Amino acid sequence: MDKRLEMAAAIGDSNELVDKLEEMLQRPGDRAYVVCDFRECRNNRQGRCTVYLVTNLPERSGEGPCVSYTV
Numbered sequence: 001m002d003k004r005l006e007m008a009a010a011i012g013d014s015n016e017l018v019d020k021l022e023e024m025l026q027r028p029g030d031r032a033y034v035v036c037d038f039r040e041c042r043n044n045r046q047g048r049c050t051v052y053l054v055t056n057l058p059e060r061s062g063e064g065p066c067v068s069y070t071v
Helices: 003-013 015-024
Strands: 031-042 045-054
Touching: 003 015, 015 045
Parallel strands: none
Antiparallel strands: 031 045
8 A cells, every 4th residue: 555545544543533533523414534635755755634524514405506505
């Protein structure tokens, strides 16, 4: 596996992170996204991953894609 994919996959191995996400994501529409950014240089490979949470998203009004959300 590519080193970059290994780094991103390692996030799922963190029991502390997984427990915290389970605690925070309670509603059916709640989501978590992992976004990784990598910088590769000749002698150095660095990266960082950020977990973004979308919680309590209001339902769409149904008047078309992304027209508005009900409050």
